[in-house]
Amino acid sequence: MGWRYQIPFFLQHGFRVVCPDCIGYGRSVGISLLNHGKKYSFTQDSPTESLSPYSLKSQCQDFRDLAEKLGCRSIIAGGHDWGAMFAYRFALYFPEFVTHLITFVVPYIPPSPEYVSPIDLANSTPSFGYQTQLGSEEGIIEANTQDKDGVYRFLNTLYGGSTSDGKYAFSAMAGVDFALASQLSRTRLLDAEEMEYYVNEYARNGLRGPCEFLSVVVRRLYTATTTAHTT
Numbered sequence: 001m002g003w004r005y006q007i008p009f010f011l012q013h014g015f016r017v018v019c020p021d022c023i024g025y026g027r028s029v030g031i032s033l034l035n036h037g038k039k040y041s042f043t044q045d046s047p048t049e050s051l052s053p054y055s056l057k058s059q060c061q062d063f064r065d066l067a068e069k070l071g072c073r074s075i076i077a078g079g080h081d082w083g084a085m086f087a088y089r090f091a092l093y094f095p096e097f098v099t100h101l102i103t104f105v106v107p108y109i110p111p112s113p114e115y116v117s118p119i120d121l122a123n124s125t126p127s128f129g130y131q132t133q134l135g136s137e138e139g140i141i142e143a144n145t146q147d148k149d150g151v152y153r154f155l156n157t158l159y160g161g162s163t164s165d166g167k168y169a170f171s172a173m174a175g176v177d178f179a180l181a182s183q184l185s186r187t188r189l190l191d192a193e194e195m196e197y198y199v200n201e202y203a204r205n206g207l208r209g210p211c212e213f214l215s216v217v218v219r220r221l222y223t224a225t226t227t228a229h230t231t
Contacts, residue, residue, distance in 0.1 A: 003080075015076070020066060022086075023053045024209030026201060054216035060090045064097060078102035082217065085109065118215075126173045133175030135215030144178045145207045152199050153178070154207070159187035 007017050021028040052058055063086070067075050077098050079087035084103035091098040092111075122129040133140050145151045157169040157176050161184035169180040190198065202210075 016072075018066070018070060018072075020063065022213060023059055023062070024213035027204075028209075051212060051216050054213050056086065056089045056217060057093065060086060060093050063090060064094055067097070074099050076100040076102060080104040081106055082214075085217070122173075129173040130171070130175040131214065134211055136211075139208070139211070141176070141211050142206060142208045144176075145202075148199050148203045151203045151207070152195070153181040153184070155195065155198055155202065156184055156187050157181045159189045161185055161187040 003019055007019065010017050053062075074097055077087040077090045078101070079085070081104070084106040087101050087103050088108050091101055116124075118128075118132050118135060122132050141154065145154050154176060160168065160170075161181075162168050163180070163183050164185065167180065169177040169184055171177070186192075186195070
């Protein structure tokens, strides 16, 4: 799983490949915030205090700055799923800097003329219902992934682990069923070594960052505040 299987192909064809962590993921700078009176803090060296770094515009600017720092005069922007949204927005914000796009799964979604809340989005498109759980203010995902065992159950669920009678603990309309997640056999999509690596990476700083990332990106994606060059 992951871009590591595609990166060697691009390298073999003479491309330079840069694959940075998005804010909140991996070993990126973390965020601390107040939520319902409880302070959530991360252990990264340079936490930021605002949620604005999660926005599409802010992260696209980060990617542009990184590319220029590396001496790039233009790039091919590639992304899968939510990464595809970054590729599309990057091309909108910096059209002169992007020569090609490589995107998978998610089609282009133009800036919305009006704000659409995650709940309204889930009501109109039920298959997006899981996003209300991932980005919930009460921190449903975070509460169930406090240790490596919890992170494992969460990832194993997302990667298709199932019970002996073929039941899954994830629904696109509802999200993760944590009561069922503990009963799943290990997914066949990742071997033991790969799963251990993913668990360790996500357990390092917890799932708060990725969940806040999704929450902010979804809210900013379906809002009229997005500005871009148009042709």
